[in-house]
Amino acid sequence: MTEVKHHVLYNELAAIAGSKYVSDDDCVLFTYSRDSGPHPGKIQGIVARPGSIEEVVEIVKLANRAHTPVVPSGGRAGIYGVSPGSPGRGIVVDMTRLDKVISIDEDNMCATAQAGIRLAEFQTTLEKKGWSIHTACAPWYSDTVGGQLSCVPGGGAAPSTATVGWNRHFVNGMKVVLPTGSVLQTGTGGNVGKSVIWAPEFGGPDFTPMFIGDAGAFGIKVEATYRMFRPPPIVRSGGATFKSFEDIYRFYRSLCLIEPMPCALLMLYTPFSMKLMGAPEEWSSMWRVTGNDEEEVELKLKWIKENLEKAGGKESDHPALKRFTGYLIDMRDAAEMGLWATPGRYALCEVVCSLGDVPKILNTLPPLIAKREKERGMHIHRHENTLVTGPNAHIYTSYLYYDDTDPKQREGILEICKEFFDVAASNGWMADTNQAYTCRTAAKYWTPAFFNFMKTQKQALDPNNIMNPGMWGDLL
Amino acid sequence: MLELEKYKKDVYACARCGVCVYKYNAWSTHRVCPVQEHSAGLEPYNPRGRIALAQGILEGEIKYTESLVKFLTACTTCMNCVQQCGARDMATRGFKIKTPEIIEAMRADLVNLGLAPPAYKALSSRIEKNRNPYAEPKEDRWKWADGLNVSFDKAKTMYYVGCTSCYRRKEIATDTVNILNKLGISFGILEDEWCCGSPLLRTGQKALAEEMARHNLEELKGAETVITSCAGCIKAFRQDYPKMGLEIPFKAVHITEFLSGLIDEGKLKPKEHIAKQVTYHDPCHIGRHMGKGIYDEPRNVLKAIPGIELKEMFPTRENAWCCGAGGGMKVSNPDMTVEIATDRLAHAKEAGAEAIVSSCPFCKTNIADAVKATGSKLEVYDITELLAKSLGV
Numbered sequence: 014m015t016e017v018k019h020h021v022l023y024n025e026l027a028a029i030a031g032s033k034y035v036s037d038d039d040c041v042l043f044t045y046s047r048d049s050g051p052h053p054g055k056i057q058g059i060v061a062r063p064g065s066i067e068e069v070v071e072i073v074k075l076a077n078r079a080h081t082p083v084v085p086s087g088g089r090a091g092i093y094g095v096s097p098g099s100p101g102r103g104i105v106v107d108m109t110r111l112d113k114v115i116s117i118d119e120d121n122m123c124a125t126a127q128a129g130i131r132l133a134e135f136q137t138t139l140e141k142k143g144w145s146i147h148t149a150c151a152p153w154y155s156d157t158v159g160g161q162l163s164c165v166p167g168g169g170a171a172p173s174t175a176t177v178g179w180n181r182h183f184v185n186g187m188k189v190v191l192p193t194g195s196v197l198q199t200g201t202g203g204n205v206g207k208s209v210i211w212a213p214e215f216g217g218p219d220f221t222p223m224f225i226g227d228a229g230a231f232g233i234k235v236e237a238t239y240r241m242f243r244p245p246p247i248v249r250s251g252g253a254t255f256k257s258f259e260d261i262y263r264f265y266r267s268l269c270l271i272e273p274m275p276c277a278l279l280m281l282y283t284p285f286s287m288k289l290m291g292a293p294e295e296w297s298s299m300w301r302v303t304g305n306d307e308e309e310v311e312l313k314l315k316w317i318k319e320n321l322e323k324a325g326g327k328e329s330d331h332p333a334l335k336r337f338t339g340y341l342i343d344m345r346d347a348a349e350m351g352l353w354a355t356p357g358r359y360a361l362c363e364v365v366c367s368l369g370d371v372p373k374i375l376n377t378l379p380p381l382i383a384k385r386e387k388e389r390g391m392h393i394h395r396h397e398n399t400l401v402t403g404p405n406a407h408i409y410t411s412y413l414y415y416d417d418t419d420p421k422q423r424e425g426i427l428e429i430c431k432e433f434f435d436v437a438a439s440n441g442w443m444a445d446t447n448q449a450y451t452c453r454t455a456a457k458y459w460t461p462a463f464f465n466f467m468k469t470q471k472q473a474l475d476p477n478n479i480m481n482p483g484m485w486g487d488l489l
Numbered sequence: 490m491l492e493l494e495k496y497k498k499d500v501y502a503c504a505r506c507g508v509c510v511y512k513y514n515a516w517s518t519h520r521v522c523p524v525q526e527h528s529a530g531l532e533p534y535n536p537r538g539r540i541a542l543a544q545g546i547l548e549g550e551i552k553y554t555e556s557l558v559k560f561l562t563a564c565t566t567c568m569n570c571v572q573q574c575g576a577r578d579m580a581t582r583g584f585k586i587k588t589p590e591i592i593e594a595m596r597a598d599l600v601n602l603g604l605a606p607p608a609y610k611a612l613s614s615r616i617e618k619n620r621n622p623y624a625e626p627k628e629d630r631w632k633w634a635d636g637l638n639v640s641f642d643k644a645k646t647m648y649y650v651g652c653t654s655c656y657r658r659k660e661i662a663t664d665t666v667n668i669l670n671k672l673g674i675s676f677g678i679l680e681d682e683w684c685c686g687s688p689l690l691r692t693g694q695k696a697l698a699e700e701m702a703r704h705n706l707e708e709l710k711g712a713e714t715v716i717t718s719c720a721g722c723i724k725a726f727r728q729d730y731p732k733m734g735l736e737i738p739f740k741a742v743h744i745t746e747f748l749s750g751l752i753d754e755g756k757l758k759p760k761e762h763i764a765k766q767v768t769y770h771d772p773c774h775i776g777r778h779m780g781k782g783i784y785d786e787p788r789n790v791l792k793a794i795p796g797i798e799l800k801e802m803f804p805t806r807e808n809a810w811c812c813g814a815g816g817g818m819k820v821s822n823p824d825m826t827v828e829i830a831t832d833r834l835a836h837a838k839e840a841g842a843e844a845i846v847s848s849c850p851f852c853k854t855n856i857a858d859a860v861k862a863t864g865s866k867l868e869v870y871d872i873t874e875l876l877a878k879s880l881g882v
Contacts, residue, residue: 033529034529034530034531036531038556039551039556040533040542040545040551040556040557040560041531041532041533043541043542043545043551044531044532044533044537044538044541044542044545045532047505047541048505049504049505049506049507060531060532062531088507088511089505089507089532089537090505090506090507107530107531107532109530110530131511131513133511133512133513133514134511134513134519134520137513137515137519140515141515152506152507152508154506154507154508154511154512154513154514155506155507155508155510155511357501357502357503357504357576357585358501358502358503358504358505359504416501417501418497418498418501
């Protein structure tokens, strides 16, 4: 019988998490080596799936003693590549066993869950009690609380993002295992035993925002406390088509300039995106309106219709458009089932820009794609939209579908993404994810002062540089 | 050429989004993969991880080795992952990624490369020798029929009993025969009935399965309708045999379809009152695997029985939680199958049922094993047992 040669830390990790939950099998490592996107994988040395905060702490302490990088892993639905870690050596810490809702505090309107819980499971658990939290539009089913808070700036954009902005405003605090193995509770102003309520800076500065969008470089999130709210009982959605970009932009812009916006969600689709969805090939907009009573909702819909008429748009009852606007009632299916998951494997070009830059950004990617299509003799199907996430933050999204059985298409897609993110960053449009590739691209555009500040913080928190090293470029 | 190569397009259609691992909402499903929930939960124990392994094999990054066996055998092929997956054909909305078929192709590659696990080898050797997966003597196949009014002559309507009903769940065979007789249906049973081959196909052992299929089809020549008790058998007749290129010259129906049709025609009217709150467990092979799914027919039969109160479990119908026994798991991972079935007991309890009813002898066996293992008070029935009781047979 062949003797199995284990990772040097196998026995110690097995003693911490249990041998059942630790593996250095090549097959296991391979499945943790890639995310959803086309970026090349990185095969680490061992995987552990801890079942408690104490186990996470012990793993991090062990990693420090052994100077071995740690790569935290959540729902694994990232799109911009996995953490560099240390191929062949690093420890992947799969957080999905920490998947419990810890408390639902109705008096203080907040709920705490472990970081490995999926957003949908957390949200559904609260829904059963009549509460809701702001989680991401997508991927709602797959993303964990920890993954979303680490890898999406602002902690993600909620289905009501046009009116409430980013989720970070609703994260009261979190518990983080720091790179040295100590555990920090944020959102309490530093007072031991103080509950995590909506008054975080009282008694000391709040460090919660520092860990949101850190790409997991500052520690491993193990718990998070979210502000709860009663979901509005009435949700409506609708869609309209427009003859030209000028018309749809006039409509889109006019709604964005109303404060507060009448719609909780507002999206703009290009004609070819609509064609891909089986709808008429026209500029189209979809919206989601919420309210506490019919009167409120009707008033909001009236504003939308008035602006629609002024811009020359027409409400559409085409079955395909209706199907997709139907999905907007419950965003989960819009995100996972109805729109972009449908055609298969894809790369994502997604950045945030200002309202004034929406026309410009819509004309940025097409020439880059056309160039590569001509060079490589390939055709790229894509799906494109913009989404309002607040008064001056608009997410531009383009899904580039490719045939992954053809390595040349994968290479072509990666070239397009690289070029797009460089052009975007030079215009001040930043990726709306902090994942391996987008982190490195963002870091290229940091000012020296910002870089030095980041480096100082990272060194102070992580003296042995074991926590997701290299996420923000070679020096971090 | 690897069997897996045939599924390359499916493998590469996977966007690795993970909905096949976790989909949690209030109206359809609470989590997706039973093996993910009852194993160490590492990635290769879930559908996305298995597809990643397939991609690794196709790209030469992973080789078929013994270490792969434990991951490829740990899948019930229940198809819930496919049901929840968002990758659909744009025009037909049909499923794009047929994960169970990918798993079966990888298992076939293991078999062809001489890497089949001992449990698979033992299964095929039992079927080869005894024509049933239970190592029971061939001559004992019809022992349950002693004293019953059963004809072994060829008839237009044939009852294909299946190995589990013949050897392990004889009450299902007995009750089915009694029901058919009570209804005055003229039917025959094959004297030389062999295993349908489903357990072999689920474990990647195609050659022997084809031998079983050819034999059964030869024996069934002249039949116009073939009724099965087992969800696995009906899948074999309707889906697996045609995939082998074999022509099915008869209509294959599951017993619940047959009985439901008679109820609709007014030819079957259960009389005796059975005061029981029951829940119905949808077997994967007559549910998700059947495309349109046989969901309404068994419920129609249950609702026709006076006194039966049907309480639906969550999840149910196309989102139903697998009992855990499928996909060769009962031989490769027997403990895990029973653990998975305990979930179903919990679902039944939450639904307020005192009995769990299914329409597959294999599901009944596994659920009954879970009842025994946990000491649960839940009663377990096949649908034909309740119907027979209500008909007074």
